[in-house]
Amino acid sequence: MPKPTKGPRLGGGPAHERLLLANLAAALYTHKSIKTTETKAKRLRPLAERLITFAKRGDLHARRRVLSIIGDKQVVHTLFTEIAPLVADREGGYTRITKVGNRKGDNAPMAVIELVLEPVTPKKKAAAKAAPKAEKTEKVEDAPKAEEAAPAALVDGDFGADSAAPNEDGSAPEGFEIKGNKDSMKFHRPDGQWYEQTVAEVWFRTAEAAEAAGFVEAGK
Numbered sequence: 001m002p003k004p005t006k007g008p009r010l011g012g013g014p015a016h017e018r019l020l021l022a023n024l025a026a027a028l029y030t031h032k033s034i035k036t037t038e039t040k041a042k043r044l045r046p047l048a049e050r051l052i053t054f055a056k057r058g059d060l061h062a063r064r065r066v067l068s069i070i071g072d073k074q075v076v077h078t079l080f081t082e083i084a085p086l087v088a089d090r091e092g093g094y095t096r097i098t099k100v101g102n103r104k105g106d107n108a109p110m111a112v113i114e115l116v117l118e119p120v121t122p123k124k125k126a127a128a129k130a131a132p133k134a135e136k137t138e139k140v141e142d143a144p145k146a147e148e149a150a151p152a153a154l155v156d157g158d159f160g161a162d163s164a165a166p167n168e169d170g171s172a173p174e175g176f177e178i179k180g181n182k183d184s185m186k187f188h189r190p191d192g193q194w195y196e197q198t199v200a201e202v203w204f205r206t207a208e209a210a211e212a213a214g215f216v217e218a219g220k
Contacts, residue, residue, distance in 0.1 A: 092173060
């Protein structure tokens with residue numbers, strides 16, 4: 001069996017791994033919290049959060065995308081009607097992983113993965129002072145023209161308006177589902193062969209945005 005490109009492979013093969021993760025996601029949406037091995041919990045998190053992002057859209061296409069992964073209509077109905085409204089104001093970070101020690105017998109490290117359904121408290125923005133703003137404006141005006149002409153793709157590792165960095169937990173920002181790898185300069189679509197195994201270093205809103213940034217679709 002060929003070695004997976006990134007991360008450990010669960011189950012006996014790629015198809016078995018997809019079914020295993022789909023069943024774990026269905027159990028998570030049903031019970032809101034499940035206990036499994038630490039490795040499975042970490043592999044489940046990006047899939048579970050991506051499906052929640054689809055559920056927040058709420059349209060027919062998104063529902064069909066989720067049904068193609070989780071075949072249980074009752075679980076999908078729970079995801080769209082109960083879970084999605086609770087996380088409507090949350091921008092990513094829909095799951096939480098807590099380590100709970102090792103399992104008796106094989107000493108495997110265990111963890112609890114659960115949905116984060118607590119209400120989001122909006123952060124109060126500090127009142128901006130007028131004086132610092134004026135100083136900042138002067139600095140921008142005095143900046144060399146060469147810096148002003150720098151292309152957007154080279155500033156802080158950004159790849160254009162339709163690109164975004166991963167969330168703190170590694171999940172995708174809302175509305176972004178194309179994975180990009182900076183080392184290989186390749187991007188992966190959700191229906192691609194290596195999509196689940198790929199860890200996104202940059203997210204794109206569309207494949208066209210990835211191609212415009214100089215990325216090439218994996219497998220071509």
